[in-house]
Amino acid sequence: xxxxxxxxxxxxxxxxxxxxxxxxxxxxxxxxxxxxxxxxxxxxxxxxxxxxxxxxxxxxxxxxxxxxxxxxxxxxxxxxxxxxxxxxxxxxxxxxxxxxxxxxxxxxxxxxxxxxxxxxxxxxxxxxxxxxxxxxxxxxx
Numbered sequence: 001x002x003x004x005x006x007x008x009x010x011x012x013x014x015x016x017x018x019x020x021x022x023x024x025x026x027x028x029x030x031x032x033x034x035x036x037x038x039x040x041x042x043x044x045x046x047x048x049x050x051x052x053x054x055x056x057x058x059x060x061x062x063x064x065x066x067x068x069x070x071x072x073x074x075x076x077x078x079x080x081x082x083x084x085x086x087x088x089x090x091x092x093x094x095x096x097x098x099x100x101x102x103x104x105x106x107x108x109x110x111x112x113x114x115x116x117x118x119x120x121x122x123x124x125x126x127x128x129x130x131x132x133x134x135x136x137x138x139x140x141x
Contacts, residue, residue, distance in 0.1 A: 040087060041089050042085040042088065043121075043137070049141070055108060055109070055116070058087065058106060070089060098125075099125055100133075101124040102123060104121045105119075
C-alpha cells in the first residue's frame with residue numbers, strides 16, 4: 001500500500017513540476033517596485049491622403065484568441081491634438097499580455113465603418129508597464 005502511494009506521489013510530482021509555465025505576469029517578482037505612471041502605447045499618424053475627421057474608431061485585438069482589448073471611438077474630439085495617434089494598449093491590459101510579447105491586430109475604421117488600415121503589433125510588459133516589442137513607429141493614412 002505504501003509502495004503504491006509513493007509511486008502515485010512520484011508520478012503526480014513529475015506531472016506537476018514538468019508543466020510548462022505560461023509566460024505572463026506571474027513571472028514577475030512579487031517584491032518589484034513600479035512607478036505610479038499610467039502607460040498607453042500609441043502610434044502616431046501621418047496624414048497623407050486623409051483628414052483626421054475620417055477616422056472614427058480603432059480596435060486592438062489579440063491575434064491568438066480574437067479577444068478585443070481596446071475600442072476607442074473618441075477620435076473626433078482629439079483631432080486638434082498634435083500628439084494624435086492610434087491607441088494600441090495601456091496598463092489596464094497588462095494581465096493579458098505576455099512578458100515576451102503578445103501579437104495584436106490593430107484595425108482603424110473610417111466614417112463608413114470600413115477598415116481603412118490594419119496592421120500587426122507586438123506588445124508585452126516589463127513587470128510594471130506595457131512595452132512595445134515590435135510594430136510600426138507611425139502609420140500613414
